[in-house]
Amino acid sequence: MSSVATVDYYRRINDRVNELRGGHERAELVLSSVNFGVIERCVRAEAWDEAGQYLAGKARGLQRAGADFIACGSNTMHRVAPVIEAAITVPFLHIADVVATTATDIGVTRLGLLGTAPTMEQDFYRRRLERAGFTVLPPEPVDRTTVDQIIFDELTRHVFRPESRETYIRVMTDLHAAGAEAIVLGCTEIILLVGPDDVPGLPLLDSTTLHVEAIVQTAMSRG
Numbered sequence: 001m002s003s004v005a006t007v008d009y010y011r012r013i014n015d016r017v018n019e020l021r022g023g024h025e026r027a028e029l030v031l032s033s034v035n036f037g038v039i040e041r042c043v044r045a046e047a048w049d050e051a052g053q054y055l056a057g058k059a060r061g062l063q064r065a066g067a068d069f070i071a072c073g074s075n076t077m078h079r080v081a082p083v084i085e086a087a088i089t090v091p092f093l094h095i096a097d098v099v100a101t102t103a104t105d106i107g108v109t110r111l112g113l114l115g116t117a118p119t120m121e122q123d124f125y126r127r128r129l130e131r132a133g134f135t136v137l138p139p140e141p142v143d144r145t146t147v148d149q150i151i152f153d154e155l156t157r158h159v160f161r162p163e164s165r166e167t168y169i170r171v172m173t174d175l176h177a178a179g180a181e182a183i184v185l186g187c188t189e190i191i192l193l194v195g196p197d198d199v200p201g202l203p204l205l206d207s208t209t210l211h212v213e214a215i216v217q218t219a220m221s222r223g
Contacts, residue, residue, distance in 0.1 A: 001039045001072075001076075001077055002039075002155075002156035002157075002189060003033065004157075004192065005188040006033050006073060008188070008189075008191075008192065009188070009208065010029075012026050012212040013027045016213065017216055027216070030067045032058040032216055033065065034054070034055070039051065043116065051077065051080050052084070053083070057081055057089050059072075059088050059089050060088060061089050062179070065190055068091075069090050069218060070091070070093070071093040071095075071215050072084065072092075073189055073208075073211070074117065074188060075095055075115050075186045075188060076116045076119050076187070078094065078096060078124065078125060079119075079122065079124045091218075093170065093211070093214055093218060095131050095207050096129055097128070098210045099186075099205050099207055099210055100129055103182060108181035109133065110135045110181045111129060111136050111180060111183070111205070112139075112175030112183040112184065113129075113137065113186050114147055114168070114172070114183060114185055115146050115148075115151075115186030117148040119146065119186045119187065120139065120148070136184075137178055137179065139175060143174070146171075147167075150168070150193075151190070155193060156189060156201055160193050164193060165194055169198050172194070172202065172204075173199055176199065176202045182204070182205050183202060183204050184205045185206045185208070186207055188208045191206045
């Protein structure tokens with residue numbers, strides 16, 4: 001939900017619609033760009049009730065503005081997805097379901113998971129993937145701390161350091177050695193740091209790319 005990820009979502013959605021429809025076609029969408037300071041404070045304080053109410057209010061506003069369905073451009077904030085879903089009457093496009101569908105399509109069952117500390121350590125995301133039949137492997141504790149720190153201190157501030165990229169590659173390589181058949185980039189900024197060619201032979205399930213494709217396909221199916 002940083003402005004970095006928001007800009008990336010907006011660009012990708014519009015580019016994909018144009019790719020599919022051509023000409024000057026672009027997406028019609030309603031966007032609520034949130035104050036990432038609120039999100040960061042809620043994550044650090046584990047103030048999930050506050051986060052849920054904050055985002056539920058944003059979702060209601062999107063529905064009032066005419067949205068046919070809602071997507072939340074943050075893996076971490078799917079921690080409060082049930083609160084968001086309860087606040088609206090239009091469909092909610094869950095990011096973990098999109099990841100699970102693609103993992104099924106490519107035939108993998110053991111998924112390494114990178115993201116913020118809540119995404120890697122709490123069960124709201126892992127449980128959703130496990131219910132879909134996957135084994136989820138987070139990094140070692142010291143690496144989880146580093147991965148989370150890079151997201152908040154660098155990626156959400158539009159800082160992309162070569163040293164951090166090498167750290168992520170090393171963590172993904174370790175997860176591969178531990179049995180991961182694919183890596184879930186479970187934070188919407190990570191794809192801006194590492195890419196699908198960084199660990200040869202290891203598929204990356206980029207939640208941003210997959211979510212954007214699902215958003216576009218869902219929107220186009222509605223006319």
